Amino acid sequence: MFYEPGKTPHNLPFDPFKACVIPRPIGWISTTSPIPEPTPSNPHPKPTHNLAPYSQFTALNFDPPYVLFSANQNSSSTRKDTVLNIEATGKFAWNLATYALRDAVNTTAQPLPRGHDEFVHAGLDKEYTTLLPGDDTGNPVPMVEASPVRFECVYHSTLRLPGNGPVGSVDLVIGRVVGVHIAEWVLDERGRVDVGRTRPIARCGYYEYAVVGGEGTVFEMVIPGADEIMLAALEGSTGRVERAMRGKAKL
Template identity: 60%
Template sequence: MFYQPGITDHGLPHDPFKACVVPRPIGWISTMNKKGQANLAPYSQFNNLSFDPPLVMFSSNQTSQENRKDTVVNAEQTGKFVWNLATWDLREAVNISAEQVPYGVDEFERAGLAKEPGTLTGIPMVRDSPIKFECEYLSTLRIPGNAPMGSVDVVIGRVVGIHIKDEVLVNGLIEVSLTKPIARCGYFQYTVVEKTFDMIIPGMSEDVLYGLEGNSRKNREADARRKDLDV
């Protein structure tokens, strides 16, 4: 089949677009407003953008009332947000935190989640999530779309602090069979990541491989070596 979104009909009972790009990691984003009220919501239009410095983004559609979402408003106002890993164990709380409630309502409380303050930002984090990124807000890319929900705010942040619970580290690696991240598929489907497999690009130089790994230490060492050679 072939269709042109917005021009020709796909003819299916449900729109297939979001079901094509799967699984999407979940940006479970916590923020605080100017009054110090906590906010938490999941964003599956989420990913990392770079590793040195580490950058992340999430993309927030407007509400059905054409309002920008609380997470975006708070991140812009305070200049801070936290990404919490959404896990199998916390899946029900992830779902509850997605309810659209009035501005200022604390989704941590509604979902029965314990908080802990971010070390650098003071932003409330999901205590029981095994991995958290404290982020400094960098910029919003606002892309107009079709009303009411089509316009999006793509929010980009720099990761300034990373929390990893010791118990999910095995031989120095984050073990997904212990973290069990959940991710969005199409429709109302989710998946859970419990196993992985390794592949190394054949014939690749060490430089390319550390880029794939996202090794910022080796990136900076390579830069220093290149500058030494220039002198």
């Protein structure tokens, strides 16, 4: 078979593109908002925290280490809270998504209103960064305490890619890794990170995930509360996104 994305139909029940580029590491990205300005009614305002998984994530370099993740816009044409927080504060953290934490990863993918704390929503304890800009002034980035590997990242740049419709438009966010946290229990006798102990998960096609290490397996997770547009975007189905958007516009 052969098709031209966006031009000719693939005539398959599910879009195959994302199922061809696998497995994809998960960018489980945590951020903080800036500290709001004090007001008479709230003289000591606190920032809000955010945690979300992105399945288009990779390492770009090792000396120095850089990472990149891709965040599609919301169906309302708004940019993701993760991106807004990073650009406003200049920092973020990456947390290794593991099989043991798979349910929490999926829960933090829910489309919650801005300002809601996904750590609280998923029942995750926080540990905080110490090297990032503003950490010493009381606004460190929260990290997933239970994640065995975590990166502290300084924001480098954003590249915006135009797409078909609001969901297709994307922000590519690049960060430089300035701090690496590794739990002692994941290191083997030779001092290497043992993937058999961390058991990281990765995105495959559709709603499928793979797990590395141990016996290995493929499993499915559907984001709780995801609407038709979000599900279609996760599947990479352009036609389904367009149909869902048309249906939304009629409401």
